[in-house]
Amino acid sequence: VLVSSTPEQTAARAAGAVLAALRRVAGRDPVLGLATGSSPLGLYRELGRAVERGDVDFSATYGVALDEYVGLPPGHPEGYRQVLLREVCEVVGLSPDRLAVPDGSSTDEASLEDSAAAYEARIADLGGVDVQVLGIGANGHLGFNEPGSALTSRTRIKRLSDRTRRDNARFFSGLDDVPTHCLTQGLGTILDARRLVLVATGDTKADAVAAALEGPLTASVPASVLQWHPDTVVCLDEAAAAGLR
Numbered sequence: 001v002l003v004s005s006t007p008e009q010t011a012a013r014a015a016g017a018v019l020a021a022l023r024r025v026a027g028r029d030p031v032l033g034l035a036t037g038s039s040p041l042g043l044y045r046e047l048g049r050a051v052e053r054g055d056v057d058f059s060a061t062y063g064v065a066l067d068e069y070v071g072l073p074p075g076h077p078e079g080y081r082q083v084l085l086r087e088v089c090e091v092v093g094l095s096p097d098r099l100a101v102p103d104g105s106s107t108d109e110a111s112l113e114d115s116a117a118a119y120e121a122r123i124a125d126l127g128g129v130d131v132q133v134l135g136i137g138a139n140g141h142l143g144f145n146e147p148g149s150a151l152t153s154r155t156r157i158k159r160l161s162d163r164t165r166r167d168n169a170r171f172f173s174g175l176d177d178v179p180t181h182c183l184t185q186g187l188g189t190i191l192d193a194r195r196l197v198l199v200a201t202g203d204t205k206a207d208a209v210a211a212a213l214e215g216p217l218t219a220s221v222p223a224s225v226l227q228w229h230p231d232t233v234v235c236l237d238e239a240a241a242a243g244l245r
């Protein structure tokens, strides 16, 4: 657990943890797991600066999204494929052809189940995720694994909690426009990544961070599965760390 005094320092340390994990990869193209939301934006900008300095090159790296909304039309600006194209591909030079995002464009349950299974197969074909970037929900969710998610779950359809829909309404014109369902990597899928790097800043995350890191390992706090992973780096600012003892 690395506590920094500012969000900028938090982002820089998280970027360091990501780059160190990518440098360990030998003999195949690295696979970087990507969260959306506001928490990792500073980290992605830090990676962009590392590219500008010539410290790293993402042209051979695969990007793998954590989750995607269900039912948004392809190309919707808040769909996570579009968000990751803007916030990651354009910023660090990762090729759009190498970005994998679950296909949530259908609203038919059987097609969505096929998309979820295809996504697990895609990750396996790539050789697994080398380092997964994560944020944490104020309710302790990880990806879109809301409280109550099975600790060994795989990529699947999930209903978004009211809290998460309200939290994400800021990205849409209003609450009614926020999708009700998503496809998300499961907690078991996330735990398969070789390293996890979680970024949390601000006091709205303090309770969730404390529950995840110092409370019991429980499906009521999905992010508590971090305690199970042998290589997790948690990057916090002081506000997000305020609940830790």
Ligand code: F6R
Pocket: 034, 035, 036, 037, 038, 039, 040, 066, 067, 134, 135, 136, 137, 138, 141, 142, 143, 144
């Ligand atoms: C994003 C994701 C979510 C967010 C979480 C925090 O792909 O899966 O778990 O990481 O909701 O969101 P922000 O960072 O916007 O507070």
